[in-house]
Amino acid sequence: MGEALRIAQAFVAARRGAHGLPDYPGTPPETLSEAYEIQRHAIALWGESVAGWKVGRINPPLDTKLGANRLAGPIFSSAIVNASPAPAMPVFADGFAAAEAEFLLRIGATPDPAKTDYTLDEAAALIDAVHVGFEIASSPHPGINTGGPTVTVSDFGNNYGLVVGPEVAGWRDQSFLKWPISLSIDGIEVGNARAEDMLDGPFGAAAFLFSLAARLGFTLKPGQWISSGAVTGVHEIAVGQSSTAKFGDDYEISCSITAATAA
Structure with a gap:
């Protein structure tokens, strides 16, 4: 058995058992290629649709x-919930957890599996909806982020949930990129920013993912979501806390945080 498979098995077992992994379960990957190999094994072991x-x-x-x-990581079907009513989202109590305010892009057409370079307009043309939402980042390993991007990639990109809020009306004019976005935990604002300040924005995230899929050989399908990046930052959160995100003047979503239990 190879090292990549052993690491994947350890992460999958910890996630299913909802227990912590204080130490990284093997030799941390040095390259993104090595990290995505671990992720590929873990997706197969998890056995749920992406x-x-x-x-x-x-x-x-x-x-x-x-x-x-x-970087990218899978979001499984059972981890996606609607924002209304405000959901309780599980995290690994002995690991890492964070709430992130994000724009969620829904894929409307299958990207060309041979195309490895996209302009922002080409990426946007493959999107059929934009929603507000939360990514709930959580891993059994407390050092999932401090270990660096390759460690993050190796455990499903540190994802454990997606909260899908309302669709952004008139999103194709891209004015939402200028909206002020804020995130609060237990009523205290912990971050604020605008999507236009995130590298090349949410559609840049889509262009990256389409290119990555072509290079790594995984399939993207209409209806799948792209959680496009933490607008206000990665905000650590604990079991028992709650979070509220505000997007511009018209959109607000909330969720509470609970402890994950063994599957």
């Missing part, structure tokens, strides 16, 4: 070292 993908940022100077400024 209903979306989270996209996150790789900050300097690691973006130069690793050859990418974003």
